[in-house]
Amino acid sequence: MILCLYTFCGFKTSNLVDLDEKVLDVARNVPEMTAMDDRAFFDKRVHVYPQDAVEFVEKNRSQYNLIIIDFPDPTVPLLANLYTLELYQQLYDLLAVDGKIVCQSNSIDETPIVFWSIGRTMEAAGFYTEPYHTVIPSFGDWGFHVGAKKPFSTKIEKITVPHRTFPKQINHMFSLPNGSLRAKERAVVNRKEHLVLHEIFNREIVDYT
Incomplete structure (x- = not known):
């Protein structure tokens, strides 16, 4: 479970939250991993918190310009609890007025109802959202939602930072297949x-297979 929170004001800082200390240890110490992330864990601007993301958010009062959520699929109630209205409301309070939040939202082919439910x-927590x-x-083919506290445009001419998997036509990411719609x-x-996301997830997986 990974939660990344970034502040871009003057001196940039990054908070990375992950419950699995072994995963963090691999990221720090396995040469193949450090080569892939340019030794990001050794950057003094990066602060790593080996703890539960929900607890971290509940105790946090900082403001962030960017929040990236990469939680596990909601296969059981414990994991469905990571995708609740209450947690998104707390994240809304942590997001800066002009900030953005991105959440992995599962497969748009295998679990489209889960995708849209996230x-x-x-949105119920107050975010304006756009799916991609x-x-x-x-x-x-994986789905995400980007959100903000006010309406925003999804017209992106180009991405000015290095990337590997984005398509050449960035705007195509915001066009979803009719089946998922x-x-x-x-x-x-x-x-x-009223946790239901795990029930929907498991029902959709069975129907898909």
Whole structure:
């Protein structure tokens, strides 16, 4: 479970939160990994927190310009609890007025209702959202939601930082297949007192296979 929070004001800082200390240890000490991330874990601007992301967010009062969420798929109630209205509301409070938040939202082919439910839950927390998808080599066609506190444009001329997997036409990422659009009507808001995302996920996986 990975949560990254960035501040771009004067001296840039990055907070990375992950529950699995072994994963963090690999990222720091395995040469093949440090070569891939340019030894990012040794950058003094990077602060690593080996703890539960929900606990980190609950105790945090900082403001961030960018929040990146890469939580595991909501296969069980414990993981579905990471995609709740309540957590998104807390993240809303941490996001700067002009900031952006991005959340991995599962496969748009295998679990389209889960995909749209994550977006709907973010919207219920107050975010303006836009869905997009791109091919991740090890996962296939994968969905995401980008959110902000005010409306924003998805017209992107080019990306000025190094990247590996984005398509040549960036705007194509915001065009979703018709099949996934039909599932949008069945999307739900996932709440702590009514966790349903894991049930939807497991039902969709069975139907897909």
